[in-house]
Amino acid sequence: MSTKPLSATQFLKTLPAQVMPHLPAPMQKGIHVRQPWRWLIQFHFGEPFLHYEVSRALRREGWELGFHCESKDKQLNRLLLQGFRRHLFEIKDTLGDSIEAEMWDRGWTKLYEVYPPASLTAEYQAQVGRRLAEIICCVHPIFMDLRQTIMAVYR
16 A cells, blocks of 8 residues: 555545445445535435544544434434433444544534544555444444434434
């Protein structure tokens, strides 16, 4: 792999190629990618406001990788956060103690970690891509169960 640094824009724009091969085939077929702003990239399964995201960490060095609940329905975001918190021990058992679940801005919530910073090389991009795929593979089945339960009782 090349050790030549990528620009942050190039790093994010080409990141999906590092994520997709590490997802199971059904997920590869169902996932959508969008980059609404140049400083982040999002992956979702049909609900763009409920998405996996990679962006620069705001309050410390590194990249934030996680699942963001940014629905306009603040109650839905809160219910998803409560559900993820009920599963936090098993999520941390799979992904490690760096995973956090918290309220965020505008009634949004998120389940995330801050991935350690490094030079934006292709090797580092591959590491970030694998880690996001690990997060998706762990969190998505839990999200699907939570989403189905919430839809059954909360309309």
